[in-house]
Amino acid sequence: VGARPQFIKLSPFLKAAEAAKHKVRIIHTGQHYDEEMSDSFFRDLEMKAPDLNLNIGSNSQAIQTAQMLEGVEVDLLQNKPDWVVVFGDTNSTLAGSLAATKINIPTAHIEAGLRSFNREMPEEINRMVTDSITDYFFTTTALANTNLGALGHGEEKIFFVGNTMIDSLLGNMERLIQPPLWNEYSLEDKGYLVMTLHRPSNVDGYENLRQLLSLINDNVGDKKVVFPMHPRTKKMFDQFGIAFDKLIVTGPMSYLEFIYMIKHSAGVVTDSGGITEETTVLNVPCMTLRNSTERPETVTEGTNELIGANPDNVGEWVDKMLQGQWKKGSIPELWDGKTSERILEVLCSKYSV
Ligand code: UD1
Numbered sequence: 001v002g003a004r005p006q007f008i009k010l011s012p013f014l015k016a017a018e019a020a021k022h023k024v025r026i027i028h029t030g031q032h033y034d035e036e037m038s039d040s041f042f043r044d045l046e047m048k049a050p051d052l053n054l055n056i057g058s059n060s061q062a063i064q065t066a067q068m069l070e071g072v073e074v075d076l077l078q079n080k081p082d083w084v085v086v087f088g089d090t091n092s093t094l095a096g097s098l099a100a101t102k103i104n105i106p107t108a109h110i111e112a113g114l115r116s117f118n119r120e121m122p123e124e125i126n127r128m129v130t131d132s133i134t135d136y137f138f139t140t141t142a143l144a145n146t147n148l149g150a151l152g153h154g155e156e157k158i159f160f161v162g163n164t165m166i167d168s169l170l171g172n173m174e175r176l177i178q179p180p181l182w183n184e185y186s187l188e189d190k191g192y193l194v195m196t197l198h199r200p201s202n203v204d205g206y207e208n209l210r211q212l213l214s215l216i217n218d219n220v221g222d223k224k225v226v227f228p229m230h231p232r233t234k235k236m237f238d239q240f241g242i243a244f245d246k247l248i249v250t251g252p253m254s255y256l257e258f259i260y261m262i263k264h265s266a267g268v269v270t271d272s273g274g275i276t277e278e279t280t281v282l283n284v285p286c287m288t289l290r291n292s293t294e295r296p297e298t299v300t301e302g303t304n305e306l307i308g309a310n311p312d313n314v315g316e317w318v319d320k321m322l323q324g325q326w327k328k329g330s331i332p333e334l335w336d337g338k339t340s341e342r343i344l345e346v347l348c349s350k351y352s353v
Pocket of ligand 1: 003004005031032033034037038058059089090091092122123198230231232
């Protein structure tokens with residue numbers, strides 16, 4: 001693991017594995033390293049600290065991945081695990097799976113088979129490579145099984161088990177924390193929006209981001225928009241020097257506070273993939289500022305609407321959201337909080353072979 005969403009996906013799996021007395025060695029690549037992007041998740045989700053942190057940090061796609069690859073290989077050779085398990089679609093996923101499979105350690109990919117078919121996103125390349133080389137695939141949807149089947153993988157390697165991110169969500173519903181800004185800004189249930197933006201295509205261009213934020217800011221009427229900012233987004237935002245009076249800007253929020261905020265919001269504006277799964281399960285309206293999604297079930301079954309990266313009609317959608325005129329979703333099959341146990345059961349049965 002190395003990036004924020006992976007800590008969330010790891011946590012329930014780690015708990016299930018530890019409960020069954022398996023030894024788990026956590027390798028953290030250091031892709032995310034700020035306290036609120038990394039340590040706070042280990043604390044909130046009550047996980048042991050990583051056994052190894054490679055402290056790779058930020059760099060270009062190639063350098064970051066290459067350094068991770070080197071570090072992970074050394075550790076795998078030293079510790080010789082029976083299995084390597086990788087999560088999601090980040091550069092850490094790619095490095096972990098490549099390092100492990102090259103030295104013939106059986107490797108399982110959790111959240112395999114997703115495709116946006118947009119190769120401009122580094123995550124899509126990571127998914128394509130990881131899904132070509134790993135040994136076992138654990139999927140969140142039936143469509144992911146179809147995508148993997150089209151690559152020629154046999155059915156005996158592909159397991160539709162559900163979503164470990166939703167295991168975390170459902171497992172922590174009683175532990176959510178109201179952040180201090182709730183009282184500070186006199187927020188009320190369903191009386192505000194939450195926004196997150198971190199995709200390079202949305203936040204790395206000055207004019208693009210400024211326009212997007214102005215559109216949101218100018219269309220929310222008397223409502224506020226809570227905007228916990230990813231460090232990538234903050235770098236650009238700090239150059240603006242303009243006030244967006246409806247935006248409540250904070251740093252990255254802790255997991256338990258963030259889920260509290262989306263659960264009580266009138267809706268979410270995002271370019272994340274994982275958040276569209278969480279809003280689907282929480283039945284909270286969500287609009288995605290991207291042209292494609294690797295998680296189409298959040299649109300066809302859930303509460304997500306894919307409205308595009310540069311939408312002229314964002315005002316209309318915000319209006320719908322604030323008026324409560326949003327479609328009602330349903331919860332995708334097997335997103336029931338029990339995915340980690342299912343994965344472990346499969347892994348154990350394969351291990352004894
Ligand atoms: C990464 C993942 C993305 C995932 C996201 C979750 C890849 C290619 N991208 O994107 O799939 O959705 O994590 O957040 O793996 N930075 C900090 N502090 C940190 C981490 C990052 O300041 O702790 C800044 C650095 O300036 C860095 C930039 O954020 O250059 C981007 O970080 P990086 O890990 O490359 O990608 P993310 O945008 O976080």
